[in-house]
Amino acid sequence: MRIPYLFLIFFLFISCSDSDKSLNEKEFIEWVEDEENGLLMMKEFDDFIFTLQYKPAEYIVAKECVNKECSKEEIQSRIHELEELYHFNLKITAKDTQEEMLKKNISGTDEYFQRIEYFTSLAENDLKLYTLNDTIDCGLYHFERSYNMAPYSNMVVGFERKVKTLQDLTFSFDEKVLGIGKINFKIEKDALEKLPTIK
Amino acid sequence: MNKIISISIILLAVAGLFVYTYIAVPRIAYVNIDVVYEDFTLKKELEKKLQGVEKERNLQLDSLKTELQILSTKIEAERGKNLDNLSTFQVKKERYLQKEDEFGKANQALADEYRTQIWKQLKQYIKDYSKNKGYDFIYGVDDGYNFIYVNESDDITDKVKEFVNNKYNGSSK
Numbered sequence: 176m177r178i179p180y181l182f183l184i185f186f187l188f189i190s191c192s193d194s195d196k197s198l199n200e201k202e203f204i205e206w207v208e209d210e211e212n213g214l215l216m217m218k219e220f221d222d223f224i225f226t227l228q229y230k231p232a233e234y235i236v237a238k239e240c241v242n243k244e245c246s247k248e249e250i251q252s253r254i255h256e257l258e259e260l261y262h263f264n265l266k267i268t269a270k271d272t273q274e275e276m277l278k279k280n281i282s283g284t285d286e287y288f289q290r291i292e293y294f295t296s297l298a299e300n301d302l303k304l305y306t307l308n309d310t311i312d313c314g315l316y317h318f319e320r321s322y323n324m325a326p327y328s329n330m331v332v333g334f335e336r337k338v339k340t341l342q343d344l345t346f347s348f349d350e351k352v353l354g355i356g357k358i359n360f361k362i363e364k365d366a367l368e369k370l371p372t373i374k
Numbered sequence: 375m376n377k378i379i380s381i382s383i384i385l386l387a388v389a390g391l392f393v394y395t396y397i398a399v400p401r402i403a404y405v406n407i408d409v410v411y412e413d414f415t416l417k418k419e420l421e422k423k424l425q426g427v428e429k430e431r432n433l434q435l436d437s438l439k440t441e442l443q444i445l446s447t448k449i450e451a452e453r454g455k456n457l458d459n460l461s462t463f464q465v466k467k468e469r470y471l472q473k474e475d476e477f478g479k480a481n482q483a484l485a486d487e488y489r490t491q492i493w494k495q496l497k498q499y500i501k502d503y504s505k506n507k508g509y510d511f512i513y514g515v516d517d518g519y520n521f522i523y524v525n526e527s528d529d530i531t532d533k534v535k536e537f538v539n540n541k542y543n544g545s546s547k
Contacts, residue, residue, distance in 0.1 A: 213546065218498075219498065219502075220494060221494065221498070345543070347544075354487075354490060354491065355494055355495065356420070356488070356491035356492075356495065357416060357419070357491075359543055359544035361543060361544035361545045361546070363546075
């Protein structure tokens, strides 16, 4: 009589485990954006905060479909398309200011323009993704300026995904104009394995 | 009744001691900052990078020096009669000295830039460690030890070293 109970408990345990989680679009977005789940990471320095968001293909699709009806086929085809790359957003926020991040601690306009040039056309060369056996150069880059509307800017970054298996990913930005140097973020394989599915 | 009062007083005293120990008394520790700095991964990486840049610049200087030496030998053999060679030597010598000065300054500037980056990150990660582990003060001592006496059990150098390198490598743990 005890054995069926044990099976029942085991079944309940398995069905409640994180790896089988299935969430709707809104919940899925919240899950990915929750720092506790290991896909959003922050590094804070004296003048700047760097926030890295890893964006799994499902997350991008969830954001696209959160306010409109998407069929299962549409979702699957879009996920398949997006899985060609590892997608990230790196947000750089200037602390204790409302001015745009590019203006933080600059000595003059020359430095401001130097920073603009760096972030719009040179920074992509300083972005790398380290996987278990590979170093991947940046394959997609877009810098979103805030034009003094906010103290932060976003870097939208993509790296070619050569292998589909899950592994630790180290995102590295060897910045050259803010005086901080190389900044690394490690997305653990464990965090990637816990990713829920979209209902 | 007296017994209950006595037990209550003892319990209150223990609770008070607990609060005093864990809340009121600041948590203090020290790190040997030289050791943490020397073993900091970013420091090792940038040191290697700087050596590479210096080596590259020294190669350029060596090549100019060799040209100068060849020309000097030639001038000596000609006993200084070829004025063209003499003026070329002067121009090249000036160029060499200018480059040597330029590279020296550039190397120093790069070393300063790297040192600033290393300290900026190192200080931040030690701050993160303090917050993470609930320390109120972390004293940075160097190999010269400015303290007359320190309790070795307060030495958190190894733990800080590990934390700092994990942080730099991007781990959130």
